[in-house]
Amino acid sequence: MIAILGAGKMGEALLSGMLRAGVAPSGVIAAVRRQDRADALRDSYGIDVTSAAEAASKADTLVITVKPQDMAALLEEIAPQVKADQLVISVAAGIPTSFIESRLGADAAVVRVMSNTPVLVDEAMSVISPGRHAGEEHLRRAEELLRPVGKVLRIPESQQDAATALSGSGPAYVYFLVESMVDAGILLGMSRASALEMVKQAVYGAATMLRESGEHPVILREAVTSPGGTTISAIRELERHGVRAAFIAAIEAARDRGRELGAG
Numbered sequence: 001m002i003a004i005l006g007a008g009k010m011g012e013a014l015l016s017g018m019l020r021a022g023v024a025p026s027g028v029i030a031a032v033r034r035q036d037r038a039d040a041l042r043d044s045y046g047i048d049v050t051s052a053a054e055a056a057s058k059a060d061t062l063v064i065t066v067k068p069q070d071m072a073a074l075l076e077e078i079a080p081q082v083k084a085d086q087l088v089i090s091v092a093a094g095i096p097t098s099f100i101e102s103r104l105g106a107d108a109a110v111v112r113v114m115s116n117t118p119v120l121v122d123e124a125m126s127v128i129s130p131g132r133h134a135g136e137e138h139l140r141r142a143e144e145l146l147r148p149v150g151k152v153l154r155i156p157e158s159q160q161d162a163a164t165a166l167s168g169s170g171p172a173y174v175y176f177l178v179e180s181m182v183d184a185g186i187l188l189g190m191s192r193a194s195a196l197e198m199v200k201q202a203v204y205g206a207a208t209m210l211r212e213s214g215e216h217p218v219i220l221r222e223a224v225t226s227p228g229g230t231t232i233s234a235i236r237e238l239e240r241h242g243v244r245a246a247f248i249a250a251i252e253a254a255r256d257r258g259r260e261l262g263a264g
Contacts, residue, residue, distance in 0.1 A: 002145070003059035004030040005052050005074060006066030007041055010091055013119040014063060014149060019045060020122070021148030031055040056081040061141065064100075065091045068261045075103040082108060087138050089113055089145070093164050094262030097131030097157060109134045111142045112160055114168045115150070124150030125167045129157035161262070165254035173247070178203060 110131035185195025
């Protein structure tokens with residue numbers, strides 16, 4: 001039995017992915033605060049929805065998807081129900097495994113996860129890190145749960161805040177880039193619909209080439225950049241306006257904010 005504790009957008013995305021991957025609705029239980037949300041989950045997925053404490057008492061694997069500021073209260077509620085043989089998977093940004101272990105008991109097997117919103121289309125990037133008492137078996141169980149909704153990568157927990165900034169927030173950076181490119185198309189006289197269609201395909205095609213070719217992005221960019229051509233003129237302007245430095249600074253700021261959330 002898998003319990004989804006805090007089935008908001010990320011929790012529901014994981015839930016729907018597991019069901020698409022073949023997990024039976026009877027094998028999943030969810031816990032949410034609002035009654036209307038509970039009713040919606042029951043109607044949409046045919047799963048049982050109950051209190052966090054009851055869900056924790058029934059499940060073998062607990063998937064915690066609450067907001068960081070709600071983590072302490074949830075852990076206090078479920079702590080009496082958590083057993084040593086349960087796996088606790090946390091998807092809360094900035095919360096270290098030590099915080100969860102200290103509230104659930106010294107032997108709690110905790111795996112920390114940072115995923116992102118493409119989980120909704122089974123193209124998530126999920127990075128996982130083990131706590132002090134999580135072994136190979138626990139990591140494999142976490143990977144099995146997450147693979148139906150995208151790729152999974154193991155990293156040291158010390159890199160989780162960086163992964164949150166780079167991958168967790170990453171889709172927003174891409175959407176920001178797309179928005180900017182579409183605005184440029186409109187400035188050049190195109191309709192918004194035409195500009196958006198072209199940019200979407202350019203981003204999709206570039207991402208597909210990057211993933212399937214195995215080439216470094218510099219090599220792929222240089223293949224588009226002819227001497228004295230249009231692309232190098234555009235690249236020069238991007239460099240002149242400090243776009244590369246701005247991206248690096250933005251991702252550093254996201255990393256720092258993740259640390260603040262964890263500390264708070």
